[in-house]
Amino acid sequence: MDHPRILIMGAPGAGKGTQSANITDAFDVEHVTTGDALRSNDDMDISDLGLEYDTPRAYMDRGELVPDEVVNAIVEKALADAAGFVLDGYPRNMDQASELEDMTELDVVLSLEVSEDELIDRLTGRRVCADCGANYHVDFDPPETDGVCDECGGDLIQRDDDTEETVTDRLRVYHENTEPVIEYYAEQGRLERIDGEQTADAVWDDIRETIERAA
Incomplete structure (x- = not known):
């Protein structure tokens, strides 16, 4: 398949970023x-949307949630400019899923399946260098x-959004808003479930085979 159009879904900590990087390299997509x-x-000029502000920056600078209408418009522009893509982090809810249907046709829909206990372990164990931003994990990739950071000797910290309380709340929001989107694709027979608790290499092997099978 030349320049496939791929949607990758999964909870925070499921490994979407790592596997998306593999997909972009192997299949020459954005x-x-x-x-x-x-x-x-x-x-971007969003004045035609009839919202409070005329640019996404206005929402971001004020720390406000960017409205779905703005996110939809920006994602549509990004997809239109891409010959092929792996879409990560959208759609987050059923309204966005409906918008995506009008934007493009997907070749493959992937869902990385990871248990909640494993997700919590992955996210709460993450440590970040306060100086250079390098990432570690207390179990899977310790310094x-x-x-102490291997790269620059800076102190490693746990980010506020990696505490167990925050992680649990992020997962609750995911279950409420995004899991229905996954089930929507499953009911259509379009969803490919991937065991995300395997090694990263094994997960990638399954993903690559799934995409190639869809060609």
């Missing part, structure tokens, strides 16, 4: 995420010296 798309189009 990695489209809502965060990157928003940052790349923060001055040579506990609490």
Whole structure:
């Protein structure tokens, strides 16, 4: 399949970013995420949407949630500019899923399946260098010296959004808003479930075979 159009879904910590990078390299497609798309189009003119502000930046600078109408418009532009893509982080709810149906036809819909206990372990164990931003994990990828960055010697910290309370709340929001989207694709017979608790290499083997099978 030349330049496939792929949607990858999964809870926070499921490994979407790692596997999306593999997909972009192997299949020569763009990695489209809502965060990157928003940052790349923060001055996009959205005055025709009839919202409070005329650019995405106005919402972001005020720390306000960017409305779905803006996210939809930016994702549509990003997908239109891409010959092929792996879409990561969108749609997050059924309204966005409905919008995506009008934007493009998907070749493959992937869901990385990981248990909640495993997700919590992955996310709460993450540590980040306060100086250079390098990432570690207390179990899966620890630094040579506990609490010290291998790259620059800076202190490793746990980010506020990686505490167990915050992680649990993020997963609750995911279950409420995004799981129905996964079931929507499953009911259509379009969903490919991938065991996300395997090694990263084994997960990638399954993903690559699934995409190639759809060609």
